[in-house]
Amino acid sequence: MALLVAAGAAGGGYWLWQQDQRLQAQHSQYLVAGSVQADLQPMQERLSALSSELQQLTQRSSGPGEQALARLDKGIAELGERQSRVQQQLAKQQQADTDLQQNAQQLKQRFDELAxxxxxxxxxxxxxxxxxxxKNRIRFYGDVDSALAALKKADELLADLGGESIEARRGIARAVDSLLKVQSPDRARINRALHQIGERLPELPLAVGTGAEPVASAPASAAAAEGWQAQAGHAWEELKGSLSKLVVVARDLKVVPLVTPQERFxxxxxxxxxxxxxRLAALRGDQALYQKSLERAREWLGLYFDDQSAEVQDTIRELGELADExxxxxxxxxxxxxxxxxRLGFRSAE
Structure with missing residues (x-):
């Protein structure tokens, strides 16, 4: 019994010890849970406060942000519309510039055509x-060189006109060909030869005779009123009358020189x-007057100059050759x- 009582007491003690240990463990857990609960409560309260503040902050910030976002969206939309309008205006301006360039090109082409x-x-x-x-240089002056120069210039002007000027240029070519066949007199050589003969006249020896009488000259007023041809005629008549009394050509007589300077002059x-x-008749193409003037000069040289002199003979011969020109x-x-x-010129002038 003692053993049983001792065993029962030992078993009961062990059970009590286990219950005590369990109660201590539960008490420890309770204490830890209470401590955690005490620590969690402020955290929950802080979280709740933070959540409330966050909700309030969200509510406070959501209104202006959405409005600002709405305004921003509206501004972006307005900018898009303005950009669209600007692009349209730019497109219109580009089209206007294109039209203007086309019009300018057309005007330039029209101007070039008019020009x-x-x-x-x-x-x-x-x-x-x-x-x-x-035509008039040939008709009135016989000036072939000037006519050819005028026709050459006219052909150069018509060369760039195209087909409308073909007939006119053919006419010019025919006129030029006909003028090139003309054998023009060498008027420059004739003029030069007559000028040289005139310079030699004072050196030619005069014929000699006997006696000398002064030759009366025409009044100055009458001479001034007449032309040079009339004056030359009067002077020739006076000279012939004076020389008919003054000069007697006699080769068997003693040579007596003319002593009066007036007759020589x-x-x-x-x-x-x-x-x-x-010279003037040669320049004007007056063949009759040209030959008549030279024949009269030869006649005077033969009558009143020493025809035995080589200089006089050469001068008479040269005048005869010139007269045949x-x-x-x-x-x-x-x-x-x-x-x-x-006709082409008249049409353009209309």
């Missing part, structure tokens, strides 16, 4: 005038006038050939 038309009209008018000048002056008349030629009538050119 070409004006230049063509001017060229046709100028060519017609040059053809008129060439009038003789040289009349010969000079005849040579000048021949043609100073005028039969010039072609280029008027009908240049009619297309003149």
């Amino acid at each position: 070409r038309a004006k230049r063509a009209a001017w060229a046709e008018s100028e060519a017609g005038y040059l053809a008129f000048v060439a 009038f003789l040289h002056q009349n010969l000079t006038l005849e040579l000048e008349a021949a 043609p100073v005028t030629v039969a010039l072609p009538d280029i008027g009908p050939l240049l009619a297309p050119v003149e």
Whole structure:
């Protein structure tokens, strides 16, 4: 029994010890849970406060942010619309610039066409005038060189006009060909030869005779009122009358020189006038006056100068050769050939 009581007491003690240990463990857990609960409560309260503040902050910030966002969206939309309008305006401006450039190009083309038309009209008018000048230079002056120069210029003006000027240029070419066939007299050589003869006149020896009487000259007022040809005629008549009394050509008589300077002066002056008349007639193409003036000069040289002198003989011979020179030629009538050119000029002037 004692053993049983001792065993029962030991078992009961062990059970009690286990219960005590369990109660201590539960008490420890309770204490820890109470401590955690005490620590968690402030945290829950802080979390609750933070959650409340966050909700309030969210509520306070959500209104202006959305409004600002709405305003921003609205501004972006307005900017988009403005950009769209600007792009449209830019597109319209670009189209206007394109239209303006096209109009400017069309105007330039039109201006160029008008300018070409004006230049063509001017060229046709100028060519017609040059053809008129060439025709009159041949008709009234016999000036082949000037006519050829005018026709060359007229052809240059018509060269750039195209097909409309073909007929006119053909007329110019025919007129030029006809003028190139003309054998023009060498008027420059004739003029130079007559000038040299006139310079030699004072050195030619005069014929000799007997006696000397002064030669009366025409009154100064009457001489001034007449032309040089009339004066030359009067001087020649006076000289012939004076020399008919003054000079007697006699080869078997003793040589007596002319001692009166007045007769020598009038003789040289009349010969000079005849040579000048021949030069003028050569320039004008007056063959009759040219030959008549040279024949009269030769006659005076033979009558009143020493025809035995080599200088006088050479001068008479040279005047005879010059008298045989043609100073005028039969010039072609280029008027009908240049009619297309003149018509072209008249059309442009209308």
